[in-house]
Amino acid sequence: MTPVMRPAPSLEANEVSKSFLMGMVRLHVLQQLSVSIYPGELTLISGPSGCGKSTLLSLLSGLQAPDEGQTRALGQELSGLAKRALERFRLKHTGFVFQGFNLFPALTATEQVALPLGYLGFSNKDALERARQVLKEVGMSHRLDLRPASLSGGERQRVALARALAKRPQLLFADEPTSALDAENGQNVARMLQRIAHEQGSTVLCVSHDPRLTRHADRVLEMEDGQIQRDWRPSERDSAARREFA
Amino acid sequence: MIALARKTLFHEWRRFLPAILAIGFSGVLLTVQAALVLGIFGSAAVYVSSSSADLWAGYPGTQSVNFGRTISPDVEMRLRMDPDVTDVEPYLWVEGDWHGTHEKSGGVSVFVSGINTGRKGMMFSSLLSSGLRQRLEEPNAVIVDRSELDQLGVSLDQAAWINGHRVHVVAAIAGLRGLGGVNVLASLDTARLLQGEDSPGVGPTYYVAKVRKPSRVEAAQARLIANPSFGPFEVWTAKQFAWRSQLYWMFDTGAGVAVLFMAGIVCLVGGVITSQSLMAMVAASAREYAVLNALGASFRSLSQVVLEQSCWVGGLGLLVTGITSTVLLSVAARHDVPVAMNITIAMICAALVLGLALVSGLIAMRGLLRADPALLLR
Numbered sequence A: 001m002t003p004v005m006r007p008a009p010s011l012e013a014n015e016v017s018k019s020f021l022m023g024m025v026r027l028h029v030l031q032q033l034s035v036s037i038y039p040g041e042l043t044l045i046s047g048p049s050g051c052g053k054s055t056l057l058s059l060l061s062g063l064q065a066p067d068e069g070q071t072r073a074l075g076q077e078l079s080g081l082a083k084r085a086l087e088r089f090r091l092k093h094t095g096f097v098f099q100g101f102n103l104f105p106a107l108t109a110t111e112q113v114a115l116p117l118g119y120l121g122f123s124n125k126d127a128l129e130r131a132r133q134v135l136k137e138v139g140m141s142h143r144l145d146l147r148p149a150s151l152s153g154g155e156r157q158r159v160a161l162a163r164a165l166a167k168r169p170q171l172l173f174a175d176e177p178t179s180a181l182d183a184e185n186g187q188n189v190a191r192m193l194q195r196i197a198h199e200q201g202s203t204v205l206c207v208s209h210d211p212r213l214t215r216h217a218d219r220v221l222e223m224e225d226g227q228i229q230r231d232w233r234p235s236e237r238d239s240a241a242r243r244e245f246a
Numbered sequence B: 001m002i003a004l005a006r007k008t009l010f011h012e013w014r015r016f017l018p019a020i021l022a023i024g025f026s027g028v029l030l031t032v033q034a035a036l037v038l039g040i041f042g043s044a045a046v047y048v049s050s051s052s053a054d055l056w057a058g059y060p061g062t063q064s065v066n067f068g069r070t071i072s073p074d075v076e077m078r079l080r081m082d083p084d085v086t087d088v089e090p091y092l093w094v095e096g097d098w099h100g101t102h103e104k105s106g107g108v109s110v111f112v113s114g115i116n117t118g119r120k121g122m123m124f125s126s127l128l129s130s131g132l133r134q135r136l137e138e139p140n141a142v143i144v145d146r147s148e149l150d151q152l153g154v155s156l157d158q159a160a161w162i163n164g165h166r167v168h169v170v171a172a173i174a175g176l177r178g179l180g181g182v183n184v185l186a187s188l189d190t191a192r193l194l195q196g197e198d199s200p201g202v203g204p205t206y207y208v209a210k211v212r213k214p215s216r217v218e219a220a221q222a223r224l225i226a227n228p229s230f231g232p233f234e235v236w237t238a239k240q241f242a243w244r245s246q247l248y249w250m251f252d253t254g255a256g257v258a259v260l261f262m263a264g265i266v267c268l269v270g271g272v273i274t275s276q277s278l279m280a281m282v283a284a285s286a287r288e289y290a291v292l293n294a295l296g297a298s299f300r301s302l303s304q305v306v307l308e309q310s311c312w313v314g315g316l317g318l319l320v321t322g323i324t325s326t327v328l329l330s331v332a333a334r335h336d337v338p339v340a341m342n343i344t345i346a347m348i349c350a351a352l353v354l355g356l357a358l359v360s361g362l363i364a365m366r367g368l369l370r371a372d373p374a375l376l377l378r
């Protein structure tokens, strides 16, 4: 088998540890974990509940600092940055999709998506135009002027996705983006995430324990008890399986 | 920028209503209280504010109109010598003991104002028509406030006694109510008669003067400094003297301190309610704010949203204050409740209302501490 040439990793964790104090007990969630994530692909972190998936995501995205070890994103050390500098880094480079939809009840779909662009210095006109365009990409052009209260769950998640995508981030983090969706909507969102990685060369890191999503992932990291147990690529397994079959 | 603060406020106005009403009613309490104070203590200066005189010359250091002491008649000369002074007239203040005709009425202490009854007289010019002035020229004629007839134990056109002299009530008018005693208007001659034997001197209590142009008043006052050859006197502008009299009464009676204390409590209660309901609003949207922060909106820009919201709450609260106070005060005025308002005090009340909203917003910003994006990842 020929070794595949990969670009430099866009996200790196180097022996990171994270623990939480729960009452009198210290809970070690991650211990000396190292991992590299690459651009242009959808990387899926899966594993049982409570194994530390979301915690790893928050370290790699700079929302939390590790107790020990270093995290790097786009070649920049995150662990040493001050709060304000981290905010600026996230503003420029990262998009997030969280488990809940977390949409402002007062804003229409277009406004939800345009709002974060304002902080990047977009004019109102440009922001709204970009918002409409991105909503079209996620198949929401027929719901531009509706507020969250009149959207279905799947539609809300697509608005949340569009909000994360609007600034064309190099890094996209998603934590259980499909947990509130039915099978079909879940597949749709997963397909969109993969398309963004492939078409825009973004780094997409997605946490999910939904096994159906592995189909759309380029790489799967299986976690257990704060460790990465398996690191595999569905396409390679498929081709290996096919070779075996032949 | 998408106007998040405004859109949220108008979309969820029901949840902002408590804050708006808390601000609004704090404002109403402040305004009505101020109006009552102005109304009640304004009557301490009714002599000044209902007269057209620009300058008042009286005994040096006089704290309030009712504490006037006799000054030398030469002061009139000094005033007339000033190039900007166009008219001067004496004003005589006499304290007296009133006995009405009704059986049960005991002695009532009254303040007799002896005034120029000429057509161009300055004293009480806004209360007295020239017809009423003329009637005061009859010997022993007096005019009182119509709401005080009962207290004086007298009816219109009846006789009464002041310091043992018989007087005749020729008219009863509105707007003459004073503080600390009942005001009685009389001609200078009648007043001198009532002053009686124990008169403290030959001169009047004040000289009031008219100045050519309102813009010259201060300059004229500055020129009219005491001069030993005219005896002791001091000159105030009408505005200064009115304010001086009101302040004296406000703080001498302790009412001023009580009012400030009440205003403090009103602001405190209003601020607590407003900041709590704003904080609840912020906390309710904490997850959405956290997403914005995750996407890079700084804590500072999120704080601005909260502050903008509190400005809206302040503005709408001010509207509530304005409308409610106007209605309340006009109803009160129609029922002879002593209320008054002026631009300065209205502006101070408005500033307090807005300040209260802003401070509440600053306190509510603490709710943003819950908007930690790491909490969204579990």
Ligand SMILES: Nc1ncnc2c1ncn2[C@@H]1O[C@H](COP(=O)(O)OP(=O)(O)OP(=O)(O)O)[C@@H](O)[C@H]1O
Residues within 6 Å of the ligand: A020, A021, A022, A027, A029, A047, A048, A049, A050, A051, A052, A053, A054, A055, A056, A209, B377, B378
């Ligand atoms: N801020 C915190 N304080 C205390 N304990 C925490 C905190 N964050 C995470 N934990 C604990 O760390 C462990 C791992 O949490 P994490 O959210 O990473 O799990 P997860 O793999 O995402 O699980 P799930 O699939 O249920 O979302 C959990 O046991 C959790 O209780």
Ligand SMILES: [Mg+2]
Residues within 6 Å of the ligand: A053, A054, A055, A175, B377, B378
């Ligand atoms: Mg999780």
